[in-house]
Amino acid sequence: MKTIKPTESELAILKIIWDHGACTVRHIHEILTENNREVGYTTTLKLMQIMHGKGLLERDESSKTHVYKALVSRDQAEQHLLGRMINDVFDGSAARLVMQALGNHRASEEEIEKIKQLLDDLEHKK
Numbered sequence: 262m263k264t265i266k267p268t269e270s271e272l273a274i275l276k277i278i279w280d281h282g283a284c285t286v287r288h289i290h291e292i293l294t295e296n297n298r299e300v301g302y303t304t305t306l307k308l309m310q311i312m313h314g315k316g317l318l319e320r321d322e323s324s325k326t327h328v329y330k331a332l333v334s335r336d337q338a339e340q341h342l343l344g345r346m347i348n349d350v351f352d353g354s355a356a357r358l359v360m361q362a363l364g365n366h367r368a369s370e371e372e373i374e375k376i377k378q379l380l381d382d383l384e385h386k387k
Contacts (some may be wrong), residue, residue, distance in 0.1 A: 265317070265333055265337060265338050265341040265342070266315075267312075267317060267338065270300075270308055271308065271311075271312050271315075271317060272338075273293065273296075273298065274289055274293075274305075274308065274309060274312065274318075275312075275317065275331055275333070275335075275338065276335075277289055277292050277293070278318070278329065278330060278331045279331060279334075279335045282330070283321070283328045283329065283330040284328065284329060284330075285326050285327065285328055285329070286302070286305055286306045286309055286327070286329070287302070287326075289305055289309065289329070290302050290305040290306075293305060309329055312329075313329070316332055317331065317332055317333055318330065318331060318332060319331075319332050343358075346358065363376075
C-alpha cells in the first residue's frame with residue numbers, strides 16, 4: 262500500500278469527499294466554512310492541488326469546473342493512520358491502544374457488542 266500521510270487539513274477534505282462523493286473545490290470550501298473552519302477559497306484550492314500531487318485525490322478536468330475524488334478509501338486511511346499510531350504512540354501494542362480508548366471514551370451498547378463479536382472472531386481464528 263502506498264504511504265498515506267494526510268495532514269489534519271487534508272484529512273478534513275478527504276472526510277468530506279468520503280461522505281459526499283466527488284466534489285468541486287467550491288463545494289468542499291462551503292462545507293469547510295459550515296464546519297467553522299476559517300480558510301480562504303484559494304487556500305482550499307491550493308491544498309486540493311497539493312493532495313492531487315500527492316496521489317490522495319484524482320481530478321476530472323473534462324469540464325470547466327474540476328471535480329475531485331479520493332484515491333484512497335476511508336478504510337485504507339484508517340488502517341494506515343491507526344497502524345502508525347499503534348507503532349509510534351503505543352510501541353506496537355494494539356491492546357494498549359484499545360485499553361486507552363475504552364478507558365477514555367464511553368462506548369455505546371452497540372459498540373460494545375461489536376467489540377465482543379470482533380474479539381470472538383479473533384479468538385476463533387487461532
